[in-house]
Amino acid sequence: MKYKELIDKMTLEEKASLMSGKDFWQTQDIQRLGINSIFLADGPHGIRKQAEAADHLGLNESLPATCFPTAATLANSWNEQLAETIGDYLGREAVAQKVNVLLGPGINMKRNPLAGRNFEYFSEDPYLAGKLAAGMIRGIQAHGISACVKHFAVNNQEERRMVIDTIVDERTLREIYLTAFEIAVKEGETKSVMSAYNMLNGVHTNENNHIMRDILRDEWDFQGVVVTDWGGSNDRVAGLIAGNELEMPGTAGETNREIIEAIKNGTIKEELLDEAVDRMLDLIFTTEEVYAKPYKQEFDMEEHHSVAQKAAEESIVLLKNEDQILPLKKGVKAAVIGEFAEKSRYQGAGSSIVNPTKLDHALAGFEESGITMIGYEPGYERYGKPSKSKIAKAVELAGQAEVVLLYMGLDEVTEAEGLDRQNAMIPQNQIDLLDALYRVNPNIVVVLSCGSVVEMPWIDKVKGLLHAYLSGQAGAKAVLRILSGETNPSGKLAESYPIRYEDTPSYRYFPGKEVSVEYREGLFIGYRYFDTADVNVRFPFGYGLSYTTFEYSGIEIGQDGVSFTLTNTGDRDGMEIAQLYVGCQSDSIFRPAKELKGFVKVFLRAGEQQRVTIAFDDKTFRYFNVKTNKWEVEEANYSVMIGASVSDIRLEGTLFVEGTGAPLPYNKEQLPAYYSGKTNYVEIGEFEALLGRKVPVSTWDRTRPLGYNDTIAQCQYAKGGLARLAFRLLSFAYWFLRKTGKRDTANLIMMSVYHMPFRGVSRMTGGMISMPMLDGILMIVNGHFFKGARHFMKERKKLARSTTGKK
Numbered sequence: 011m012k013y014k015e016l017i018d019k020m021t022l023e024e025k026a027s028l029m030s031g032k033d034f035w036q037t038q039d040i041q042r043l044g045i046n047s048i049f050l051a052d053g054p055h056g057i058r059k060q061a062e063a064a065d066h067l068g069l070n071e072s073l074p075a076t077c078f079p080t081a082a083t084l085a086n087s088w089n090e091q092l093a094e095t096i097g098d099y100l101g102r103e104a105v106a107q108k109v110n111v112l113l114g115p116g117i118n119m120k121r122n123p124l125a126g127r128n129f130e131y132f133s134e135d136p137y138l139a140g141k142l143a144a145g146m147i148r149g150i151q152a153h154g155i156s157a158c159v160k161h162f163a164v165n166n167q168e169e170r171r172m173v174i175d176t177i178v179d180e181r182t183l184r185e186i187y188l189t190a191f192e193i194a195v196k197e198g199e200t201k202s203v204m205s206a207y208n209m210l211n212g213v214h215t216n217e218n219n220h221i222m223r224d225i226l227r228d229e230w231d232f233q234g235v236v237v238t239d240w241g242g243s244n245d246r247v248a249g250l251i252a253g254n255e256l257e258m259p260g261t262a263g264e265t266n267r268e269i270i271e272a273i274k275n276g277t278i279k280e281e282l283l284d285e286a287v288d289r290m291l292d293l294i295f296t297t298e299e300v301y302a303k304p305y306k307q308e309f310d311m312e313e314h315h316s317v318a319q320k321a322a323e324e325s326i327v328l329l330k331n332e333d334q335i336l337p338l339k340k341g342v343k344a345a346v347i348g349e350f351a352e353k354s355r356y357q358g359a360g361s362s363i364v365n366p367t368k369l370d371h372a373l374a375g376f377e378e379s380g381i382t383m384i385g386y387e388p389g390y391e392r393y394g395k396p397s398k399s400k401i402a403k404a405v406e407l408a409g410q411a412e413v414v415l416l417y418m419g420l421d422e423v424t425e426a427e428g429l430d431r432q433n434a435m436i437p438q439n440q441i442d443l444l445d446a447l448y449r450v451n452p453n454i455v456v457v458l459s460c461g462s463v464v465e466m467p468w469i470d471k472v473k474g475l476l477h478a479y480l481s482g483q484a485g486a487k488a489v490l491r492i493l494s495g496e497t498n499p500s501g502k503l504a505e506s507y508p509i510r511y512e513d514t515p516s517y518r519y520f521p522g523k524e525v526s527v528e529y530r531e532g533l534f535i536g537y538r539y540f541d542t543a544d545v546n547v548r549f550p551f552g553y554g555l556s557y558t559t560f561e562y563s564g565i566e567i568g569q570d571g572v573s574f575t576l577t578n579t580g581d582r583d584g585m586e587i588a589q590l591y592v593g594c595q596s597d598s599i600f601r602p603a604k605e606l607k608g609f610v611k612v613f614l615r616a617g618e619q620q621r622v623t624i625a626f627d628d629k630t631f632r633y634f635n636v637k638t639n640k641w642e643v644e645e646a647n648y649s650v651m652i653g654a655s656v657s658d659i660r661l662e663g664t665l666f667v668e669g670t671g672a673p674l675p676y677n678k679e680q681l682p683a684y685y686s687g688k689t690n691y692v693e694i695g696e697f698e699a700l701l702g703r704k705v706p707v708s709t710w711d712r713t714r715p716l717g718y719n720d721t722i723a724q725c726q727y728a729k730g731g732l733a734r735l736a737f738r739l740l741s742f743a744y745w746f747l748r749k750t751g752k753r754d755t756a757n758l759i760m761m762s763v764y765h766m767p768f769r770g771v772s773r774m775t776g777g778m779i780s781m782p783m784l785d786g787i788l789m790i791v792n793g794h795f796f797k798g799a800r801h802f803m804k805e806r807k808k809l810a811r812s813t814t815g816k817k
């Protein structure tokens with residue numbers, strides 16, 4: 011142990027006190043031993059340091075900080091170096107605000123387009139997400155502070171997010187849901203990891219020895235600290251056993267006492283606590299070093315704003331460009347339509363929300379952009395209300411223009427932490443507007459702003475489509491530069507766009523509504539499914555256009571990597587993202603037809619050419635064998651493919667690779683859907699064959715009393731009349747708020763109350779409601795009103811006595 015001497019001086023109480031927060035954002039200090047508090051703050055695309063009232067839902071304002079493009083946007087840059095630069099700038103701001111641990115990046119896989127936090131995550135591909143995250147972590151940690159990669163792991167839906175049990179087979183877990191974390195830990199060397207809210211195969215992730223001990227600590231050799239997600243701790247002692255050092259937020263010492271008790275009664279050894287304390291001390295001491303010397307307490311807001319703009323320019327994706335409508339010809343008369351042009355849509359809601367230092371809006375930037383704007387009309391109500399008069403005015407303007415620039419997308423209330431989206435459509439009032447505009451002017455360019463996949467049944471009505479995603483506080487300017495041709499677009503999609511949401515492989519198994527969610531589609535998420543099962547998509551993974559063209563030639567495949575020549579064959583300078591995909595030609599073990607194993611982004615002047623190499627690494631040919639319980643390589647011929655997207659392979663060759671000689675893991679006859687890749691419908695029996703065990707019952711047992719891990723929503727079938735009434739009132743409030751247009755407040759009910767397990771009532775109230783008091787509440791919920799009320803009052807008095815020290 012690094013800090014043994016210091017730990018020897020600590021009392022048991024002092025050691026335990028480091029295992030949970032002092033308040034909502036800070037760790038406990040022990041002044042007599044020179045141990046200070048450190049500060050943890052969100053988040054992934056900008057600092058959210060709350061100076062006053064604290065919350066984990068982004069309700070109370072935070073200090074101004076640069077709002078960089080969200081992860082879903084930045085991922086389209088496919089630029090690890092750019093991610094590192096953003097990390098560097100995040101790090102500078104974190105230091106200026108005296109933050110020790112920055113709670114990001116978030117790297118969960120985009121299993122389903124409707125998952126509420128997709129805008130905060132990078133990709134549906136673990137390799138791409140892992141590489142970008144590693145870059146960002148290096149950038150942040152270069153400042154001496156800690157990044158905190160989250161949410162570990164398999165946290166892919168918001169519905170019942172604190173209790174849902176994800177049922178996933180071991181190979182899918184390793185290859186899809188853990189690989190990005192593996193890269194973040196090994197290559198990014200993150201100093202801390204945030205465990206997820208959900209359960210994994212029956213155990214809370216924070217208590218899950220398999221991922222927390224066997225994999226994170228033993229296999230990946232992670233030496234840092236595991237922090238719970240806010241309120242995510244279930245059984246504190248089980249968490250500690252699994253290697254969770256820090257519970258957040260604080261519980262006024264209640265859970266520290268549980269740890270002390272467990273040591274006293276022999277459930278755990280004190281050495282286990284000492285090891286956790288040692289790692290906590292390392293986090294505290296190493297991340298406060300930067301503040302011991304003079305450090306920059308300010309940052310150059312203008313410089314940071316322009317870095318945010320550069321990042322947006324590299325991340326925006328040109329999806330359609332019929333008749334080369336873009337870039338806009340000089341002097342062409344443009345009608346600007348859509349409220350998002352006036353008031354940018356640039357980030358999502360929830361704990362990642364940033365209070366930007368400034369905010370660009372398109373409308374204010376037209377003059378400088380050189381685009382000739384003949385007028386502006388909002389065209390629609392931001393939050394979906396139909397408006398004939400707004401459409402009429404917009405149509406009138408469009409009729410006078412040579413080109414229509416239509417700003418559309420999702421509103422900020424639709425893309426929020428804590429809530430999955432209900433469908434993949436953009437609001438009907440915007441589609442009605444587009445239809446009406448098309449009738450008077452077919453030269454339409456859409457600028458789309460949203461952080462997750464949407465259906466585009468309207469695409470034939472537009473000639474140009476620029477996907478701005480959620481491009482941060484400087485995104486509006488970045489869009490204008492691309493429209494005007496000042497910047498050549500170079501982003502490519504980091505996720506697939508299905509034609510219809512129903513085409514998504516997890517469509518039938520998302521979200522889990524009651525006890526669990528079954529990942530029956532297995533490995534085949536995103537392009538791994540569409541490409542293998544031959545399902546047409548609107549836009550494939552890795553797709554994006556440029557104002558120039560690129561040619562690929564001269565492939566050479568060696569044992570260590572693949573080389574080829576890229577030529578810019580157009581008349582503009584530009585950047586191309588070339589992608590390496592690998593597919594195994596043997597069919598003994600089922601696999602996706604192609605998997606991303608490398609990528610490179612190259613800048614080429616018009617007419618220039620360059621020889622590029624993508625090296626193979628330990629992930630190029632591996633698969634996880636469930637028989638040997640290890641990564642193995644199958645001896646076979648492999649297709650090595652270089653593509654401009656997953657569906658646009660430009661160069662291809664074959665390489666024979668020696669294997670590790672592991673026994674074949676599967677019985678092919680039992681797994682027909684997996685061997686065909688068509689896993690959008692998998693019978694339960696086949697899923698069980700893959701899992702190697704029975705699938706647990708996925709629905710609630712409505713006859714048993716409600717407990718700590720049941721949610722407030724489950725009060726609907728509680729024995730206690732009061733609980734059922736409370737549920738009805740809650741549902742009414744939700745319905746009423748939505749009806750009256752207060753969707754954000756309605757969402758808040760969903761996020762912070764409806765899906766909250768009872769244990770959260772105690773864990774999130776900073777010690778105001780103890781677990782024994784919660785027992786009283788549960789008695790009331792379960793129909794024992796008087797007994798419960800008495801118990802509650804008795805425990806409340808006890809708590810008051812223990813905090814005031816009175817007998």
Ligand code: BGC
Pocket residue numbers: 052053065066067113160239240361
């Ligand atoms: C989110 C985390 C966030 C934390 C603190 C939680 O609700 O899931 O991503 O870092 O709150 O705000």
